[in-house]
Amino acid sequence: METKVSSMLSVFVSSLLLLPFLSQATSPDLSPFGFFKDLQGSKKGDKVEGIHKVRKYLQRFGYMSSTHSKTETQVDRDDHFDDALESAIKAFQTYYHLKPTGILDAPTATLMSSPRCGVPDNPSVTNNINSHGHSHLNIGTHYIFFPGKPRWPAGQTHLLYSLDSGSHPEAADAVAKAFGTWAAVSHFTFERISDPTVANIKISFQIRDHGDGMPFDGPGGTLAHAAPPTEGIFHFDGDETWAIGAVANSIDLQTVATHEIGHLLGLGHSSVEAAIMYPSISRGATKGLNQDDIDGIRALYTG
Incomplete structure (x- = not known):
């Protein structure tokens, strides 16, 4: 009987030890966009580990050109918060009606952390960053269409x-x-x-x-x-x-x-x-x- 109780107690204690890990497994902070929380407050001139992930996010969703003078490997490892990144964050903030500070502030980080569609936000206009780091993205305030306004043919309804x-x-x-x-x-x-x-x-x-x-x-x-x-x-x-x-x-x-x-x-x-x-x-x-x-x-x- 004593052996059985000891065994049950061991299982119970093991379960308690697992609870924190199970809780973490479902935590929103462990989502693919959870890294924004750790980078909150970053601004131009900073060098913070993980900033390259913000750049990739903005490239992926249409706010920043993927063309860069550096090699792809260098860009992947580039954690400098530069002019181009500030400009892209301002474009994102403008699109979502946030104050365009260019800083990865709390409202911006929270929005970037949200589950979302995989289609870029503005597929009809790509964000081109010029040599001075300024964005040419023309943000609308309502619906937009895909480049070239593709439609189903008139007879195909x-x-x-x-x-x-x-x-x-x-x-x-x-x-x-x-x-x-x-x-x-x-x-x-x-x-x-x-x-x-x-x-x-x-x-x-x-x-x-x-x-x-x-x-x-x-x-x-x-x-x-x-x-x-x-x-x-x-x-x-x-x-x-x-x-x-x-x-x-x-x-x-x-x-x-x-x-x-x-x-x-x-x-x-x-x-x-x-x-x-x-x-x-x-x-x-x-x-x-x-x-x-x-x-x-x-x-x-x-x-």
């Missing part, structure tokens, strides 16, 4: 989509409702089919990049991405904690699906926070179409 939901069977209903949301405010109709080879739009869940070119990065980073019209590709990040509706610490499938379908139809990101085409979504939140989204889709197909 009934779009077929396939869905490989993998281990997320609940996605079928969420995706169908998301398509229905856009159908209600546009001239499009949508139909799910089982054969992806004839589908106009192919939807699936993918996991983080293991050398296959997929731009996912694990839970809490990029949630999904989609290609512009006629390319018809839409991927969810399979590593995220997905849910139906507003569930704490989870991402709503229908909200993200509605956002990505907007890209499939030709909309870029909106800087209007209430819009479905706003780049980020909070855990435990849901969102539907905003007038900005409706104006955008109608402007694209009637203009």
Whole structure:
């Protein structure tokens, strides 16, 4: 009996020792964007370990040119907060209606840490940094389109989509409702089919990049991405904690699906926070179409 109690006590103590690690495993600070918290307060002239990650983030999401006079390896290791980085942060702050300080202040770091879409914020205009470090990014205050304003052809309004939901069977209903949301405010109709080879739009869940070119990065980073019209590709990040509706610490499938379908139809990101085409979504939140989204889709197909 004494041996049994001792064994049970050992298991209990081991479980207690594991609790901090289990807690850390689900901490937002361990998300792919968690490093921003440690870099908060950084400003031009600083040299701080990890600043190169901020530069990569801004390059990835459309605020900073990836062209640089240094080699790629040097850029990867460059932790100097220079003029170009300050200018790119100002562009990001302007887009999100923050005070354009050029400093990685608390509001900016918090926003950059948020789960978001993998499509750049302003795909119609790339941020070109000139020799003086000034940004030429022309930030809009509402919906935008992809470069060249790609659209589905006038005679192609009934779009077929396939869905490989993998281990997320609940996605079928969420995706169908998301398509229905856009159908209600546009001239499009949508139909799910089982054969992806004839589908106009192919939807699936993918996991983080293991050398296959997929731009996912694990839970809490990029949630999904989609290609512009006629390319018809839409991927969810399979590593995220997905849910139906507003569930704490989870991402709503229908909200993200509605956002990505907007890209499939030709909309870029909106800087209007209430819009479905706003780049980020909070855990435990849901969102539907905003007038900005409706104006955008109608402007694209009637203009």
